[in-house]
Structure formats: C-alpha cells, structure tokens
Amino acid sequence: MTAGRGHLTEVAEGVHAYVQPDGGWCLNNAGVLTDGRRSALVDTAATEARARHLRRAALRLAPRPPHAVVNTHFHGDHTYGNFVFPEALTIGHEKTRTLVGAAGTHMAGLWPDVCWGDIEIAPPELTYRDRMTLHVGDAVRAELLHIGPAAHSVDDTVVWLPEQGVLFTGDLAMNGVTPFCVMGSVAGSLRALQRLRALGPTTIVPGHGPVGGPEILDANEAYLRWVQGLAKEGAAAGVSPLELARSTDLGPYADLLDAERLLPNLHRGYTEEQGLPEGTPLDIGALFEEMTAYHGRPPRCLA
16 A cells, blocks of 8 residues: 555445555554535544545545544544644544644654654544534434543544444544553453444444444454453552463464554553543553563554
C-alpha cells in the first residue's frame, strides 16, 4: 500500500468506510457519509499526507468538501487531520475537545521518524455530553453516542446509523489488531462492548482493521476477558506486568497486530485490581519504553 493511501468501501447506501491497511499503530479507519451532494466524515487521519488523501477520496463521493467531521476520541491518528478540512464543523465529546488540546502533538513524538507533515491541532468546535444526532441531507441519520466513563479512552464516541445497521466504533473495537485500553479501562471496555452489541449492528467499521460484523465485538471481548483474568492472577501473585507479559503465551492472540499492547493493557488491568478509578492516568511514555523492552524493539508505526 502506497504511503498515505487508504481505500473506500461502500458498506451501505451513502455510507463508506475508509480503511487504511494494515491497521497497525496510527493506521486508523475513517468514514464518509453522503447523500451525493453533501458529506460528513467520521475521523480523519494521523499524517497530513494521509488526511489529504482522505479529502480527495471524500470529494470523489460528493462535489463539495465535507461539512462536518466527527472525532471518535482524541488520539492523534483520529484527529491530527482535522485541519485539512477547514470547511467542516468538527464535532466530538466535550472531553475530546479538552484532551485534543492537552495532548497536542505528543503522539507524534512517540515516532519521530514518521513524516507527520505540518500538523495544526484543531479540537472539536461543537461538543456534546451524552448523545446527539447528525443529519447528512435526508439520506443519513447518524447517532453520536458517548460510551463511558472509560473504555478505550475516557472520551469515546461511536457513530451509529440505525437505518443502515452500520456502527463506527472508533477504537472501542479492532479487527485483527490487538485491542488497546491503557488510557481507559479493561472492565469499561467490556461494558462498552455489551452496549454496542445491544444496538444490533449488522456491519461494524472498527477503529483499525477490516470491516466486518458482530463477530468483531466477540473477538475483542474474548481478548479483554483474557487480559482481565491475567491481570487478576498476576496482581494476586505479586509479579509485575512486565514479568507476567514475558511469561505469557499469547496463544490465539499471537497473530494480532501490535501484540506488544499486552503489556500496557496489563498495567491497566493491574490498576483496576488495585481499586484505582477507571481511566486513572498512566505514564504513556514510560509504558512505550517498557513495551520496547518487552518486545525487543520499539512499537512499529507505518503512518
């Protein structure tokens, strides 16, 4: 796949998933909702080049630039490209606006060798608390739902299209990619998956990886329950997350992309076993260094 390139897949009338292989670190998915005249986006992309490619893709579906961008959460791979869409009203949870501003370009600093471009941080301009509805003409009604208080992060938004049965999960669900809840909660992620399943989606556009169906929710739940069980046993035995990760056979999860995420996920699981509030901040920089020690190399980002 050429750098900066993703591809559009129509998943329902007027609804396209923009998928960026291979779905690893910072290679997120986005979405384009359109009635053929107007359009809106679900998320943008990590680098300026990738966001500009997304813009060109959206303009192939509608003659005018998107009038709205919904951010599913604050992480840079979903928000750094906001500035490439100056015509759009950017929408997100009220915490997303705060967190985008606070994080700045921190994520880019984790991978200094990536060509990020001339990123301008652009937090959501319109925020909501629990839920809101976005209309794209008369063709698409999108329900924006805050899933909290902590799951993948503490500001997760899903975009639910009830008429089409399509759910954009953000990073609450991944497909073929290791789940990641170090900034949220293991238990909260499991509750979130139950809530998403109750919506009854037939098509799921995950935050990373190929489009699929409800089986994506099942796979994420199985992994997170495994992590939760490991964390319970490890905390009771008094071994560190790093020691536990090194002694753990990944088994059915060995082929998931970014398997090194087991380590920070265990750290999150340990905080919950210790009774700390879900979403309690952890030192992400230190955890990336520890992932490098565990995995034998830094996390690999192809953005």
